Amino acid sequence: MSYDLFFTLPADIAQDDIEAHFRQRRHYRVDGGATYENPDTGVYFSFAVDQGEASVEQCTGPQRRIAFNLNYFRPHIFGLEAEPEVSAFVERFNPVIEDPQVQGMANGPYSTEAFLRGWNCGNEVAYRSIIESHGKSNTFLSLPAAAIEGAWQWNRAVPKMQAAHGESLFVPKIMMLNVGGHAKSSVVWGDGIPTLLPEVDIVFVYRDELAPKPLFGQRTKDHCLVTQSELDDVLEPLSEKGYPLPVRTPTYVEAPAVVSKFVRKLPKYTGPLERVTMDRVLSRELLDKSR
Structure with missing residues (x-):
């Protein structure tokens, strides 16, 4: 279970430009996509080239689609650390946003409040689902x-x-x-x-x-x-x-x-x-x- 966002960019934005954006920021490993891992905090998430078709109606012509992925069933600080990185990506490339999360931002505009609202809502659902599937007596560290x-x-x-x-x-x-x-x-x-x-x-x-x-x-x-x-x-x-x-x-x-x-x-x-x-x-x- 994960929090997923999809960003659609015009095809004239080169892959090299996208990779350069991540390389100039800390804690990324770049290889086509970009994987964030912070050894100081233990937080990780990823941006990847999405092979699916863009579903946002206002997108026309050739597209480049980037998928952001952040695992659920994590402490809330994962969302807090990820949000500035997503915000920086949006500010740099001004993509069209597709947010399928309940209480998310739908097709935008992007905002910090909407990101955290969607993340926290989905994370809570994941907690409930996983606990129910494992049994309430299962011991989790907290x-x-x-x-x-x-x-x-x-x-x-x-x-x-x-x-x-x-x-x-x-x-x-x-x-x-x-x-x-x-x-x-x-x-x-x-x-x-x-x-x-x-x-x-x-x-x-x-x-x-x-x-x-x-x-x-x-x-x-x-x-x-x-x-x-x-x-x-x-x-x-x-x-x-x-x-x-x-x-x-x-x-x-x-x-x-x-x-x-x-x-x-x-x-x-x-x-x-x-x-x-x-x-x-x-x-x-x-x-x-x-x-």
């Missing part, structure tokens, strides 16, 4: 929509934040974990190094130099999971500082004794744990509504 959007906004900003701080501070991406059957937002904090820690469900503490050393044998790398409340005694509190999420900003260059001691004494985590892609973490409100 987080509140605000938490998903906050992580998305953070990850989109990571390259700029890291560039601003240089090598003095590590800015981690937020990753999604399946911890015992529950989705958790998380970031990696390695060996207590200076790290800009955003407000997430759990912090994945990676230990190398600070891993426990047995009386006999070599130190073994491991990891621990800690909650925000456990960090309150050793790090600066979460605060609003103009980032997409509240953060804990380190005040040290090298981990002080209190931080090193805290990390060393953490219990090793040995429970079930799986890193999952963003497309597997559904919007909880929409999931609950569909059930």
Whole structure:
């Protein structure tokens, strides 16, 4: 199930011009069509040359038809990230639009509001359909929509934040974990190094130099999971500082004794744990509504 738009362009718009448009934009792989994949956010969708016949009545003469495709049963941020890319394509080529979605824009004109309305409506139908077909008791990973959007906004900003701080501070991406059957937002904090820690469900503490050393044998790398409340005694509190999420900003260059001691004494985590892609973490409100 997917959200589909069809764009009809005059045949005198060269394929090379269409491909050049996508090549000058980030995260596209261009090969006839254009596939968008953002490694920072996990969002993906595609534009492809459509082999079907244009059905829009006002199109006459030779046509070039481009099909946009965005999978349903995804968190709502897929639509939020796709819309500016669709908008840029429409602005560049001024195509005739064919939108078959319920509550969509029909034959245009294009608008951000209409795109998101059609996407959200179709996505909700897909949630309901898939849940019904799999059974309401089926376990799907989910987080509140605000938490998903906050992580998305953070990850989109990571390259700029890291560039601003240089090598003095590590800015981690937020990753999604399946911890015992529950989705958790998380970031990696390695060996207590200076790290800009955003407000997430759990912090994945990676230990190398600070891993426990047995009386006999070599130190073994491991990891621990800690909650925000456990960090309150050793790090600066979460605060609003103009980032997409509240953060804990380190005040040290090298981990002080209190931080090193805290990390060393953490219990090793040995429970079930799986890193999952963003497309597997559904919007909880929409999931609950569909059930």
